Amino acid sequence: MLDFPRWKVWSITLVILIGILFAIPSTLPANLKARYPAFLPSATISLGLDLAGGSQLLLEADTADASKQRLAAKEEEVTQELRRNEPRIEIGDISTSGGRLSFMVRNPAQVDAAVERMRTLTQPVDGLSGQRDWDVQVVDSSRIVMTQTDAGMTKALRDAMTVARDVVRRRIDPQGTKEITVINQGQRRILVQVPGVEDPEALKALIGQTARLEFKLVDLTADPIQVQQGHAPPGSQVLPHVDGGFVAVKRRSMVTGDQLVDAKQTFDQQNGAAVVSIRFNAAGARRFGRVTQENVNKPFAIILDDKVLSAPNINEPILGGQAQISGNFTVATANQLAVSLASGKLPVKLNVIEERTVGPDLGKESIEKGVIASIGATFAVILFMIVTYGRFGLYATLGLIVNALLILGIMAIFNASLTLPGIAGFVLTIGAAVDANVLINERIREEQRRGRKVLDALETGYKEAQTAIFDANITNVIAAAIMWYFGSGPIRGFAVVLLIGIVTSVFTAVNFTRMLVALWVRKARPRQLQL
């Protein structure tokens, strides 16, 4: 017991000093923090959204939409390959229903060649299994059916979610200066946390728009009555117009939003309405120029997320790669669209499935009350310990204070977030942290009652209490670990404080207070322990 080597004293002191050093920045008021020397650690505990105020959104990919888009892209790819690349293969009766792309090869002799070329359009999903992202099959000897494989869909979704995460980040924070969190969660979800936002409507409007921009020629051959009923001639499709009614457009895009380099909200020079000015990249500008040249005096449709915004006439070829999108915008909505277009389209539609917003005042009040409660609880427990265990209670108290600082220090080191339930976890830990000391002290009391001498009682007390301390804390670790695994946001904050608190309280009780007791006993040599 008294055998407390110097190196042990030093290492315990060192651990505690480091912990305190890291705890200090989080406890200093702002004005003092500014004067805190720069060479010392400056990381502070961050506040969870429920304390700092802000908005949290959970977004989920609309997988049905993703699959539809993938089919449409594949259709485009297939027709491009077979109808335009040499040797041409005539195909027809293309359909994309039931999650499959199927088409007829007109000349039965070319079926094998067509299958061969379709295979080149598929990609291996991973190198090991040799599985590809699409299955190519021939049915009824002349129809080719392409089916998305599960592995292919999973991979496509994974890629899409990575891109979507970056797009969401660019949209919310175009300058990249805000402290926002945008992370992928699971296979098809994205968690967005934006501190300081009180009304998340603007945020949702930004994320809610897929911003898939397409320019397509209006199909003038379509019968207007048929179009209003939703029927379009082959090679065309019917899309709703934002002002009501339907428009038939060619399936093939003239140019898409992928070829944009810039989008800005501006004003129309003739009527002063809010519009979005866009600029194409070189390839897009060339294509746009050529198509407009070939189609002067015909209308084309500007389509956003499968809705026609407007269908102006091509009065003259548009050669500079600049264009204007108009469509009953306010300045705010035009600005939103510009940001959305500039950040790129979302590869998959995202739905908001959970939203939590906390105003800044509630958090501030909660922190104030939390600090008062923490200090109050600490004093209550300190008083209780000292009247119960005297000198040993004082040591337990010192352990408690060191423990509280260590928790703060470790949270700062790991940059963990303090949440509202985390405050409860902190206070609970203050109450429970003395447990290890209680176990030890009670055991020492007991051993002394049994007639053991001071040193013997201390030795046995510390030794025998160890298994109980260990087993009792493991149950808390199991509960807190499960809470951490299943919990999200605030609850995780609670679990983190509990977990850290369990580790630090065992450390302070078993090492720190033991050291204090050993040093005292060595110096004072008491004949009897007042306990």
Added chain:
Amino acid sequence: MPLLKLVPDNTNLDFMRWRNLALILSIIATVASLALVGVKGLNLGVDFVGGQMVRATFAQRVDVERLRNDVEALNLGDASIQESGNPRTYQIRLPKPAGGESAANRAASQVRAMLGQKYAGSRVDSVETVSGKVSEELATDGALSIALAMLGIAIYIWFRFEWQFGVGALVTLFHDVSMTLGFFALTQLQVDLNVVAAILTIVGYSLNDTVVIYDRIRENLRKFRKMAIVPLLNLSLNETLSRTMVTSLSILLALGVLLVFGPEVIFGLTIAIFLGIFVGTYSSIYISSPILVWLGVKPDSFLKSEDREDAGAQKA
């Protein structure tokens, strides 16, 4: 200065004498709690049933009827309005709208706008919108996490002690969790994610007491091989009684301060843990221990492992 002794030295209380009575009471309380949950149901928050909750603080006391009429005028479905924490703060709960997620988003904005217009000086503290899908997941995850924690801890105890102790732990936890749920059914306090966290905390801390007592029982079983099980349990309970009281009181003191002075939003979390500590202390004495008698723990329950250790020591 004389030290405070909550429990006098060398107590010799005959806890086990009351074990059958305590068992009957515990069974009645557990069944009553579960029945209460079945009959009255739990007041599940938006976390578990989906929908929206707007928490707002007003400049002065608000006539709840007027607030209800104003919210209902928005035609957002059956709204429920509850005072929350203090008489100026209210929770307005709206059901999941039929029109999918975007409709839900609009509903919150409408309430926000209405409050700003009709209640000067009011402030929206928080808005939570949870879709049906997420709420179902949260409910499943919550139930699963509590079940896993209970099982995990029971298995751990089984490994560290004997199977009877593991069963004892599981029954104790079942009792404690049932009582906590019964409390929420009785008071109709809102059950949200925080309450799940509270129950997991109770699961951890209730067993804390139990483990300390079990540890002592094991020690005494090895020490006094001739002693009958009932007196041995009494001895172990008495020896650990002072520790049980001091630790429980210390936790209750800290939580009591938090209940009175702490943030209102975590009142539910705190009160649940507070009561859970009470229940856990009771159950560690009157459920975890007597169950060992019924499951037939005998002084030689630990003999096998002991023998093995002895043999190992001799070989070495």
